[in-house]
Amino acid sequence: MEKGKRREVVVSALxxxxxxxxxxxxxxxxxxxxxxxxxxxxxxxxxxxxxxYYFCQAQREDFFQRAKPYKDHPTILKxxxxxxxxxxxxxxxxxxxxxxxxxxxxxxxxxxxSDLGLYRKSHIPDGPGYQEKFYFNPGDTGFxxxxxxxxxxxxxxxxxxxxxxxxxxxxxxxxxxxxRFSKLNLQKLELVRGSIDF
Numbered sequence: 001m002e003k004g005k006r007r008e009v010v011v012s013a014l015x016x017x018x019x020x021x022x023x024x025x026x027x028x029x030x031x032x033x034x035x036x037x038x039x040x041x042x043x044x045x046x047x048x049x050x051x052x053y054y055f056c057q058a059q060r061e062d063f064f065q066r067a068k069p070y071k072d073h074p075t076i077l078k079x080x081x082x083x084x085x086x087x088x089x090x091x092x093x094x095x096x097x098x099x100x101x102x103x104x105x106x107x108x109x110x111x112x113x114s115d116l117g118l119y120r121k122s123h124i125p126d127g128p129g130y131q132e133k134f135y136f137n138p139g140d141t142g143f144x145x146x147x148x149x150x151x152x153x154x155x156x157x158x159x160x161x162x163x164x165x166x167x168x169x170x171x172x173x174x175x176x177x178x179x180r181f182s183k184l185n186l187q188k189l190e191l192v193r194g195s196i197d198f
Contacts, residue, residue, distance in 0.1 A: 012041035018053045025051055026075060030082060037086045042111070048093045049104065051075055059134040067097035070118055076107045084113025096120070101137040119143070 014032045018025050029046050036044050049055075055063045070076070079092045089111050096105035096118075104121040120139025124132045 009042060010040045011043045011045065012036035012039070013045045013047075015047045016050075018050060020052055022051045022075070026078060030078075033082060033086070033088070033090070037088055041088065043089045045091060046079075046093065049095060050093060051095070054130075056130050056132045056135055059131055063135065064097075064102065067095045067102050069098060070094075070096055070105065070107065073107070076109070076115065079107075080109050080113045080115060083109045083111060087111045091119075095135070102135055103139055104132065104136045105139070117141075 014029065014036060016028050016032060018028075029050055033044050033046070052066060055066065068074075073094060073096075075094055076092055079090055082088075083090045090109045092107045092109055094105055094107065096103040104124070106119045106121075108116040108119065110116050118141055120141045121136065122139040122143070124136050124138055126133040
């Protein structure tokens with residue numbers, strides 16, 4: 001894109017009630033991605049771990065069966081086809097098994113369907129209702145900053161944003177506005193948290 005030219009970017013964040021059936025959840029995600037694209041979205045964020053309901057509320061060994069390797073992951077392959085068809089950027093969250101470890105990971109899919117790499121959630125929360133440390137190892141990829149569909153984007157999972165004092169030091173370039181921006185988002189979250197039952 002020519003320097004100085006403005007470009008409209010429409011970001012859509014999707015969230016839906018998941019079932020325990022992966023194919024049902026994929027069909028719902030695809031339907032919502034298509035609807036978001038139809039309304040002009042060119043970056044579409046699907047909720048974290050959308051292949052099934054959020055299983056981290058309890059510690060159960062059988063849930064580790066949900067983890068799959070990154071390479072040739074069926075959900076990622078399906079979303080690559082969809083991203084290419086629609087020309088949208090889609091980070092895709094999944095439960096990854098790799099090197100005798102498990103990660104809360106995101107595959108980065110560009111608008112041409114290409115897989116631009118992997119991000120593994122760095123900071124793992126643990127508490128009532130979100131016992132993620134039982135399931136996930138801390139990520140080893142570092143924070144991802146790059147150009148997707150000719151847009152410079154930063155990719156992190158929400159819980160990593162809470163550790164914003166550490167985040168800028170991991171980037172290859174300075175972002176002087178980042179601390180103010182992330183603290184503002186957290187203030188907004190506190191307002192939301194007060195109105196719903198976590």
